Amino acid sequence: MNIKIAGxxxxxxxFINFNSLANSNNSTPVALNIELTLKQQxxxxxxxxxxxxxxxxxxxxxxxxxxxxxxxxxxxxxxRWWRKVGKKDAELVDGITSATRITGKYPLSFLAESDxxxxxxxxxxxxxxxxxRENGGRAIIRQPFxxxxxxxxxxxxxxxxxxxxxxxxxxx
Amino acid sequence: MNLNKMFAITLTCAISTQAVAHSRWVLPxxxxxxxxxxxxxxxxxxxxxxxxxxxxxxxxxxxxxVMPDGKSTRPSSTYKGxxxxxxxxxxxxxxxxxxxxxxxxAYMTSYTVDGVHKRLWANKMELKGKLPAQATExxxxxxxxxxxxYVTLNAPTNNFKTDGKLxxxxxxxxxxxxxxxxxxxxxxxxxGKVQKNVSVExxxxxxxxxxxxxxxxxxxxxxxxxxxxxxxxGRYLLVAEHQENTxxxxxxxxxxxxxxxxxxxxxN
Numbered sequence: 001m002n003i004k005i006a007g008x009x010x011x012x013x014x015f016i017n018f019n020s021l022a023n024s025n026n027s028t029p030v031a032l033n034i035e036l037t038l039k040q041q042x043x044x045x046x047x048x049x050x051x052x053x054x055x056x057x058x059x060x061x062x063x064x065x066x067x068x069x070x071x072x073x074x075x076x077x078x079x080r081w082w083r084k085v086g087k088k089d090a091e092l093v094d095g096i097t098s099a100t101r102i103t104g105k106y107p108l109s110f111l112a113e114s115d116x117x118x119x120x121x122x123x124x125x126x127x128x129x130x131x132x133r134e135n136g137g138r139a140i141i142r143q144p145f146x147x148x149x150x151x152x153x154x155x156x157x158x159x160x161x162x163x164x165x166x167x168x169x170x171x172x
Numbered sequence: 173m174n175l176n177k178m179f180a181i182t183l184t185c186a187i188s189t190q191a192v193a194h195s196r197w198v199l200p201x202x203x204x205x206x207x208x209x210x211x212x213x214x215x216x217x218x219x220x221x222x223x224x225x226x227x228x229x230x231x232x233x234x235x236x237x238v239m240p241d242g243k244s245t246r247p248s249s250t251y252k253g254x255x256x257x258x259x260x261x262x263x264x265x266x267x268x269x270x271x272x273x274x275x276x277x278a279y280m281t282s283y284t285v286d287g288v289h290k291r292l293w294a295n296k297m298e299l300k301g302k303l304p305a306q307a308t309e310x311x312x313x314x315x316x317x318x319x320x321x322y323v324t325l326n327a328p329t330n331n332f333k334t335d336g337k338l339x340x341x342x343x344x345x346x347x348x349x350x351x352x353x354x355x356x357x358x359x360x361x362x363x364g365k366v367q368k369n370v371s372v373e374x375x376x377x378x379x380x381x382x383x384x385x386x387x388x389x390x391x392x393x394x395x396x397x398x399x400x401x402x403x404x405x406g407r408y409l410l411v412a413e414h415q416e417n418t419x420x421x422x423x424x425x426x427x428x429x430x431x432x433x434x435x436x437x438x439x440n
Contacts, residue, residue, distance in 0.1 A: 075206035079439045082206060083349060088327050138439070 029119065030112035030147055031170040032065070036129065037163035040103045041136060047100035048133035048161060049074055051081035054112075057124040061085045062114050067096045077132045080140060112147055112169075122147050131161040145169050194219040194228060196319045196432050197409055198235070198273050203436040204348050205325045210264035213323055215247070217273050218256040223375045223385070223409045224434075232257040234274060240267025240329045266326035268348065277316040277337070279424055283307040295423040313415070314338075314424040321434040324348035336364030339414050339429025344397065351440045352405040359396045362414050362429060366396035370414045374400060377407040402437035409434055 038048060053064040061084045069075060075093070076082045086093050092115060112120045129141040139159035145152055149171050156165040199216040217235060220227030232250035235257075239245055247259035263269060279295035285304050294302055296312045303310065316338045322331070328348040334340045344357035360370040370392040379385040390398045402408065415428035 072206050072208045073211070076204050080351070082204070083351060083438055087204070087206065087324070087348065090326065140439075 028149070029172045031168070031172060032110045032112055032127075033166075033168040033170065034065075034108045034110075034127075034129075035166040036106045036108055037165055038101060038103050038106070038131070039158070039161055039163050041133070044135050045103075046134040046136070047102050048131045048136065049078050049100060050129070050131050051078045051086075052127070052129045053081060053085060054120075055084070055126050055128060059084075062120060062125070063112075064092060064096055064115060065110050066098065066108065067093065068098055068100045070100055074132075074134070077138075078130050079132075079138070080128065081130050120147055122149070127167060129156070129162070129165065131159070133161060137161060141165070143167055194221055195223070195409060195411055196220075196230060196273070196317065197224070197434045198271050198319055198321050199224055199407070199434050200271060200321055200323050203321070203323055204438070205263060205323070207263075207325060210262055211325065212260065212262050215259045215261065215271055215321075216256050217259065223379045224377050224407060225380050226256040229254050230257060230273070232259050232273070234272075234276070235259050236272050236274070237261060238270040238272070238331055238333070240265055240269065240331055242331070242333065263323060263325045267329040268322055268324045268331040268346075270331050271321050271323060273319040275315070275317040275319070277314065279312055279314050281310065281312040283311070284309040296421075296425070297423055311426070312424045314418070314421075314427040315429075317430040317432065319432045322347035334361060334364065336361075337429075338363060338427060339367070339370065339412060339431050340364075341410075341412060341431045341433055347435050350402070350435055351438045352402055353440055355399055355401050356437075357397055357399050358410070358433075360392045360398075360412060360414070360431075361396060362416070367414055368392050368394050368396060370396070370398075370412050372398050372410060372412045374408055374410045376402075376404065377409075405437050405439045407434065407436045 050066065050068040051064065052066045053061055055061050064085055075086055114120055124144065124146050127143040127145060131139045137160045139161035141156050141159065143154050143156055145154065151171060152169040154167040156167060158164050196219045201214045205211045216226060217230050217232050218226040218228060219230045229252060231252055232247065235247055235250065237245050247261045250257055250259045278293055280291055281294050281299060282289060282291040283303060285307050292302060328346050332342050334342065340361045342359040342361065344359050350356055360367045372390040372392065373387050375385055375387045388400065390400060392398050410433040412431040413428065415426050417426045418424050
């Protein structure tokens with residue numbers, strides 16, 4: 001019995017060691033909090049299609065955080081996201097798709113991980129938020145940020161499609 | 173928008189081109205599509221010197237669509253009007269489609285009689301008895317024009333097969349990836365070989381509403397490439413020409429190839 005328990009503990013320790021070893025090249029987990037606001041609009045209103053994603057310092061997309069959409073026909077109108085991410089990866093699009101939202105405030109949290117759930121290495125990145133509305137306009141927000149072990153707070157200026165958005169980078 | 177700043181990268185400076193005919197183009201309603209079960213597109217076909225306002229009737233009989241699997245097909249229907257033709261086509265499978273309205277390769281002999289320039293469609297071997305006795309400045313050119321554009325549904329494919337005939341354009345930057353403020357690279361081949369000094373002109377949509385058409389002139393470098401950066405999103409017409417003398421040919425004095433490529437630079 002005691003041997004069994006000892007064995008289990010050993011197994012458990014091995015597991016922890018393995019995990020910390022696997023992450024030894026990376027920083028600690030980092031939380032990304034976005035308080036996304038879709039602006040109140042006048043007149044005919046169709047909820048916007050929204051994508052938010054992260055590109056690395058070479059402009060290569062590393063993670064799509066969210067995709068709010070309805071028909072595939074209009075995905076191409078989320079211009080930059082479709083060109084850089086959507087058109088190339090139908091599986092990813094299906095995996096992250098969620099319904100469109102109406103005007104309002106949406107608190108969202110993510111971990112700074114790649115599309116395949118690997119922790120993003122330290123470095124410089126850009127957060128993108130692209131909002132496109134039928135009979136409305138398009139807004140694209142770019143916010144550079146760093147994963148360097150430090151906490152950061154960004155206030156993203158309002159656009160025609162969004163009110164001020166708060167973006168927090170918080171190492172855990 | 174400042175179109176004067178449109179192209180920041182030019183490897184060589186402008187040289188004059190000898191445009192011998194109207195610009196021609198195929199202009200699709202969409203260059204990039206997203207759909208689960210396909211989408212209809214329509215394509216304008218015209219000859220005009222005012223990008224992209226249509227002018228002269230041009231038939232759609234030669235319109236061909238190379239599908240992502242490499243097979244060629246025809247539009248499902250076409251209409252020929254006095255200013256343009258229109259083709260209808262259902263884009264079904266994901267991938268990149270190449271839409272062409274290439275000319276038939278032909279020999280054209282130009283000559284001058286009493287100071288007036290004339291031309292006839294014949295090669296040097298066929299000229300006997302067809303030219304006036306007093307004709308001067310006789311020159312026969314073997315010509316072939318490619319009039320093309322690319323439309324991509326969902327994931328792009330490299331539908332850029334070449335055939336080695338006179339002038340060809342290979343998009344190094346995929347047409348579905350062209351965006352404002354990003355560098356574009358195209359490569360030119362002539363008779364299947366990398367060709368330097370190809371004359372290239374790029375004009376943005378809407379020249380009717382500008383005093384200066386702001387055409388940007390480029391020439392291909394040693395690698396047959398031109399580079400440029402569109403600083404405004406929109407549609408563009410690229411016209412490329414190259415000619416060479418053919419002293420060993422019994423049929424022509426020179427050969428000339430042209431490429432008319434329509435593309436869009438997307439919002440970034």
